[in-house]
Amino acid sequence: MPPLFQPFGFSHFVVILLSFAIVFLVYRSRDWHYRHQKIVLKIISWGGLSFFPIHFLGYFFVLQTFDIRYDLPILQICGITLACSSIFLLTKKAKLQEFTYNIILFWGVSAMLASFLTPALAEGFPHIYFWLFWLSHWAIVYILSYIFIVKPRNIDYQSLWQSVSTLIVFALIIYPFNLFTNSNYAFLVTKPAMIQFGVWGGIDFDQSPAYIFPALGVIIILFHLIYGTKLVLERAKS
Numbered sequence: 599m600p601p602l603f604q605p606f607g608f609s610h611f612v613v614i615l616l617s618f619a620i621v622f623l624v625y626r627s628r629d630w631h632y633r634h635q636k637i638v639l640k641i642i643s644w645g646g647l648s649f650f651p652i653h654f655l656g657y658f659f660v661l662q663t664f665d666i667r668y669d670l671p672i673l674q675i676c677g678i679t680l681a682c683s684s685i686f687l688l689t690k691k692a693k694l695q696e697f698t699y700n701i702i703l704f705w706g707v708s709a710m711l712a713s714f715l716t717p718a719l720a721e722g723f724p725h726i727y728f729w730l731f732w733l734s735h736w737a738i739v740y741i742l743s744y745i746f747i748v749k750p751r752n753i754d755y756q757s758l759w760q761s762v763s764t765l766i767v768f769a770l771i772i773y774p775f776n777l778f779t780n781s782n783y784a785f786l787v788t789k790p791a792m793i794q795f796g797v798w799g800g801i802d803f804d805q806s807p808a809y810i811f812p813a814l815g816v817i818i819i820l821f822h823l824i825y826g827t828k829l830v831l832e833r834a835k836s
Contacts, residue, residue, distance in 0.1 A: 601721065601722035601723065601724075601725060602720065602721070602722050603717070603719045603720055603721055603722040603728065604722060605716070605717070607722075609722060609723040609728075610717075613714070613732050614714055616736065617710075617714060617735075617736065617739050620736060620739050620740050620743060621739065621743045624740065624743035624744055624747055624748075625743070625747055628747050628748060631744060631747070631748045632748060635748065635749075638744065638748075639687050642683070642684070642687060642740075642741055642744060643683075643684040643687040643688045644684070645737075646680050646681070646683055646684035646687075646737075646741060647681070647684045649671070649680060649734065649737070650671060650672060650677070650681075666779050666781065667779055667780055667781035667782075668781065670781075670783065671734075673772060673775070673781075673783040673784070674709075674783055674784065675705055675708070675709040675712075675784055676706075676709045676710070676713060676734070676735065676738055678701065678705065678768075679701065679702055679705055679706035679709055679738060679742070680734075680737075680738055680741065682698040682701045682702050682705075682706075683698070683702055683706070683738075683741045683742070683745060685698045686698040686699055686702060686745065687745070687749070695751075696751075696757075697760070697764075699745075699751050699753075700753065700757045700758075700760050700761045700764075701761060701764065702742065702745060703746075703753065703757070703761070703824065703828065704757075704758065704761035704762075704821045704824055704825075705761060705765065706738070706742050707742070707824050708817065708820050708821070708824070710735070710738065710739060710742065711820075712790075713735055714735070716790040716793065717731065718785075718790065719731050750832075752832060753825070753828055755825070757825075758821050758822065758825045761821060762817070762818060762821060765817070766814075768784070769784065769786055769810070772784055772786055773786045773787070773807075785813075786806070786810065787806050788806060789804065789806070789809050789813065793813075795809055795812045795813075
């Protein structure tokens with residue numbers, strides 16, 4: 599019987615502390631990152647893109663298992679953030695950079711908060727799935743830290759709503775895929791157990807698809823908090 603992951607247990611707190619340590623180390627070494635941007639950029643961008651084929655090969659040949667319901671990382675918000683981060687660092691097209699940066703900022707920060715506070719993980723330390731989950735998320739934390747500290751961009755209010763509209767389009771595409779494959783990518787069919795919305799006006803907003811509406815409201819509020827924080831940091835630098 600593999601060990602079960604305990605939310606906010608000892609291993610969970612260690613994971614969160616190490617994540618803060620990664621952000622702090624990138625900030626402390628920002629001058630080094632500035633001086634070595636070319637090589638770091640190539641490692642991060644191509645390493646991020648190579649994660650997906652490595653993931654598939656690892657599941658097929660090392661773990662010898664693959665389930666379409668769980669093992670398509672490109673359909674998870676964190677996987678999309680990773681792909682967009684690589685595209686942002688590689689592309690020279692201003693419009694594509696702007697679009698991917700908005701996804702990275704709003705989706706990425708939100709997904710990292712959700713992943714670390716309510717991780718979709720059943721296996722605990724030292725199970726192989728525990729390490730696969732957290733190592734991939736630590737990599738994303740490092741990449742996000744590099745982009746926001748070393749290669750920051752200014753944003754406007756339109757960026758927020760572009761991210762919201764893109765998220766809605768993504769949900770409209772992925773939701774029927776979830777129903778067809780009996781999967782739950784982006785938590786569109788079943789919400790994390792730790793989140794409770796309750797019953798309003800006789801409607802149970804803890805059940806799908808009703809819970810999507812308060813969840814979208816929470817996301818929009820969170821996006822505004824991210825937007826406000828980004829503006830404060832931009833003004834503090836100027």
